[in-house]
Amino acid sequence: MPNVDHRKAQKQIRILNPDGTPAAGRQVAVDQVSHQFLFGCGAFDAVALTKAKDEAERTQLTQRLEKWLKLFNYGTLPFYWGRYEPVEGQPAYEETMTAAKWLTERGVKLKGHPLCWHTVCAPWLMKYDNETILRKQLERIHRDVTAYKGVIDMWDVINEVVIMPVFDKYDNAVTRICQDNGRIRLVKEVFEAAKESNPGATLLINDFNTSVSYEILLEGLLEAGVPITAIGIQSHQHQGYWGLEKLNDVLERFSRFHLPIHFTENTLISGELMPPHIVDLNDWQVDEWPSTPEGEARQAREIKEMYTVLFEHPLIEAITTWDFNDGCWLKAPSGLVRIDGTEKPAYHVLRKLIHEDWETHEKLVTDENGCITVNGFKGCYQISDGRWKGTFSLDDDTVSQIMLSDND
Numbered sequence: 478m479p480n481v482d483h484r485k486a487q488k489q490i491r492i493l494n495p496d497g498t499p500a501a502g503r504q505v506a507v508d509q510v511s512h513q514f515l516f517g518c519g520a521f522d523a524v525a526l527t528k529a530k531d532e533a534e535r536t537q538l539t540q541r542l543e544k545w546l547k548l549f550n551y552g553t554l555p556f557y558w559g560r561y562e563p564v565e566g567q568p569a570y571e572e573t574m575t576a577a578k579w580l581t582e583r584g585v586k587l588k589g590h591p592l593c594w595h596t597v598c599a600p601w602l603m604k605y606d607n608e609t610i611l612r613k614q615l616e617r618i619h620r621d622v623t624a625y626k627g628v629i630d631m632w633d634v635i636n637e638v639v640i641m642p643v644f645d646k647y648d649n650a651v652t653r654i655c656q657d658n659g660r661i662r663l664v665k666e667v668f669e670a671a672k673e674s675n676p677g678a679t680l681l682i683n684d685f686n687t688s689v690s691y692e693i694l695l696e697g698l699l700e701a702g703v704p705i706t707a708i709g710i711q712s713h714q715h716q717g718y719w720g721l722e723k724l725n726d727v728l729e730r731f732s733r734f735h736l737p738i739h740f741t742e743n744t745l746i747s748g749e750l751m752p753p754h755i756v757d758l759n760d761w762q763v764d765e766w767p768s769t770p771e772g773e774a775r776q777a778r779e780i781k782e783m784y785t786v787l788f789e790h791p792l793i794e795a796i797t798t799w800d801f802n803d804g805c806w807l808k809a810p811s812g813l814v815r816i817d818g819t820e821k822p823a824y825h826v827l828r829k830l831i832h833e834d835w836e837t838h839e840k841l842v843t844d845e846n847g848c849i850t851v852n853g854f855k856g857c858y859q860i861s862d863g864r865w866k867g868t869f870s871l872d873d874d875t876v877s878q879i880m881l882s883d884n885d
Contacts (some may be wrong), residue, residue, distance in 0.1 A: 478690045481835070483791050484514060486871050487852040491878040492843055495865065499847030500881060506861050509837045511550050511584055513855035513872060514788065515739075516815075516831050518545060521550030521577035522612035522801070524569075545801055547830055548813070553741075554579055556589045556621065556627065557597035565601045570624065577628045587629045588797075589635035590741075591683065592618050593667045595644050596650040602650035607657045610665060615670045622674035631679040633662055633709060633741065639686040639694055646757075646794050649805070658692060665830035672704045683709030683741050684734045687727050695734055705804055707794065708734060711743040715751040715758055715809060718779040724786055731794050739795040740787060745801075747776035747821060748810035763809060766809035768803055768821070784830055799828075837871075 492500040506590040522538050522601050523543065529535040545552075554577060555561070562568040577587055600608050622632060631757060641663075655663050664682065671680050682698070682705055698705060708731055712719065719727075731738055747768045755761050787793045799805075802812040813824040837853025851858070853871055860867045865881030 481854075482658040483787055484788065484835070484854055485852065486855050486873055487850060488869075488873065488875060488877055489850050489869055490860070490869055491847055492847045492849065492860065492867065493878065493880045495881060495883075496633060497880070499845070500862070501844055501845045501847050503843045503847070503862050505841055505849065505860050506848070507851055507853070508842055508859050508861075509840050509854060509856050509871075510759045510859050510868075511857040512836070514835075515551035515553030515797075516584060517553060517588075517795055518548050518549045519797070519799050519805075519821065520545070520576075520580060520587070521555050523552070524555065524572055526579070527572040527575045537818065538593065541579075541802060541814065544584055544814060544820065544824070545820075546585070548824070548831060549798075550584060551586045551588070551592045551795060551797070553588050554580075555780065556592060557594065559597045560618065562599055562617075565599070568621070572624070577625065580629055581606050586631070588633065588679075588681075589621070589629045590626065590632040591633040592621065592671065593634065593651060594636035594661075595649050595655070596637070597643050598649045603648070605650070605676050608655050608747055609646070611654045611658065611663075611666070614651070614654065615666060618667055618670040619674050622671050622678065626675045626678075630675060630677065632671055632681065633683040634680050635667050636683050637685060638664055638682065638692050639684055639688075643685050645774050651716075651856070661697050661701050661703075662859065665701055668703045668705065677704045680704060681707045681741070683737060684709065685711035685713065685733075685742075689730075692730060695731075699722065702808045705736065707737040708783060709739050711742040712740055713744040713758060713799065714779075715744060715746055715761070715807065715811070716753055716755065717750050718745060718775075721782070721786065726787075728790055728792075732790075734769045734859070736792070737794040738792045739797070740793065740800045741795075741797050743783070744806075744809070745776050745779045745823070746811055747772040747784070748822065758807065763808060765802075766810055768815060772820050773811065775825065777790040777826045780823045781826050781830065787833065788850060800815035 482671040496499050521541050524540045542882050638660050643650045751761050767859055802814045803810045803815045814820050835854055841849040843849050855872050857870050867877050867879040867881045869877050
């Protein structure tokens with residue numbers, strides 16, 4: 478059996494009636510309503526919903542997001558500079574903030590992705606010299622991290638730095654300033670800008686490269702005092718599941734930094750796998766990429782195994798499934814729901830893990846002092862006796878006192 482005791486806590490709760498007297502001898506239902514652990518997914522549909530062209534599109538997106546919310550408590554929103562601000566000085570603030578608030582009102586914690594990346598970079602930057610590009614990059618970070626503070630307090634600050642200065646598919650402004658300043662100086666500059674703008678934010682570096690090159694980069698950045706909160710690891714597995722050997726190897730090697738680890742972009746395919754000779758996944762361009770019954774069964778098995786291993790590991794704080802539905806990036810059958818919106822086996826496997834196996838629901842009876850002891854998965858809880866209710870957080874071993882209120 479997996480050891481997940483570190484995901485749990487025990488707390489004594491003293492429950493008071495609305496008049497302040499102990500709720501003694503009372504049977505109460507204790508139900509976890511959210512997790513401390515971040516079970517995430519790309520939440521780009523929330524932005525699309527703000528721009529829906531007709532009622533049919535709005536209905537499709539709303540129904541998909543309802544299924545999304547039944548699984549996840551954590552979402553990634555798009556901040557690719559070339560799309561977020563295609564015209565200089567005209568960022569997509571209103572639609573993105575509307576989407577962000579729609580999600581946070583439903584209890585979703587958010588991350589913005591990314592603040593600095595050589596791909597999907599703003600083309601209008603190319604008219605500037607490198608010194609100006611760097612200044613505008615830092616201004617962009619100050620502007621956006623400040624604007625969303627309190628709504629989005631987690632950011633992929635910089636993306637795919639290992640390859641950034643040698644990226645040669647096309648010329649772009651960020652590769653230019655990375656070549657000019659070097660990886661460590663550029664990363665230090667962008668992280669410091671993000672930290673200045675929101676000192677309490679969770680700030681990630683994110684990369685698909687899990688080789689020793691990423692480890693060496695991290696060593697240099699930490700020695701330089703870069704304020705990295707967590708290490709982001711991409712795990713797009715279009716060419717096949719990593720398997721336990723590679724997964725455990727990656728966990729072992731990156732655990733030596735003693736920083737929280739987020740699996741930021743996880744993809745497992747439910748159709749034919751991409752050929753192994755493809756080096757850059759973006760080079761695989763197909764007209765269609767169907768999901769298959771055999772592939773869906775395989776995807777469900779792999780998701781169950783991978784999530785179980787990651788949830789068991791003490792340094793893992795978050796896992797993000799990248800595509801919620803099929804047909805997104807590369808048209809891959811990478812989602813938990815099919816193109817027609819129906820749920821795949823992987824959806825139900827993940828729902829069982831998150832909301833049954835790893836969630837606490839129990840009935841307890843208070844003692845003569847109105848006390849109960851709750852031992853469960855860390856997160857937020859609701860207590861109810863059928864007439865009154867109260868809430869508490871299970872996150873440590875201290876004592877809490879709550880007063881019940883009317884159960885509307």
